[in-house]
Amino acid sequence: NAGVTQTPKFRILKIGQSMTLQCTQDMNHNYMYWYRQDPGMGLKLIYYSVGAGITDKGEVPNGYNVSRSTTEDFPLRLELAAPSQTSVYFCASSWDASAGAQHFGDGTRLSIL
């Protein structure tokens, strides 16, 4: 059971480039989340999804887009990379909003130069 899988693990982008961070889960969870963690800070919610075809903004959505075409996948898109988006990105999933614990992937470390 792989849980939540994120790819790539590391990436360096130039300012203005675009990329998609991949996230897939094999637990048949309805809820999926994207967080970012800046150095010395807690995780902040970027976007979340309560099921296929449904997404909504979190605390820090600017500069990002998401889609949820299947239950398993929840990719995060950066359209015009900026240095402020240098961070570690974590994807998480949970069965529902009331279940409590979210299962996290191991993160994508993204540097924008």
Place this chain on the structure above:
Amino acid sequence: DQQVKQNSPSLSVQEGRISILNCDYTNSMFDYFLWYKKYPAEGPTFLISISSIKDKNEDGRFTVFLNKSAKHLSLHIVPSQPGDSAVYFCAARARGSQGNLIFGKGTKLSVKP
């Protein structure tokens, strides 16, 4: 403005002694609290949680205490082991928030043999 605060960036304890990690919150709408543990280069892993209708929850060596009047919770680890050395994040969920978590900045625990 931080809704979840972990005011101690680091804590060092001796193996076998008690570790106490603290967390304060400001939002009265929070109804569920969680502790996550994070090792370097890995995603956070769920440790223990507590509902706002309780004041204590215990799981093996880990106990979480909630003081609603003080808007304060703490995680006790007894006895502490070197493998407990990690960053511990306190997180909270607001009622009706679709499971979105607000994280503190984390406390780095070092357990010395």
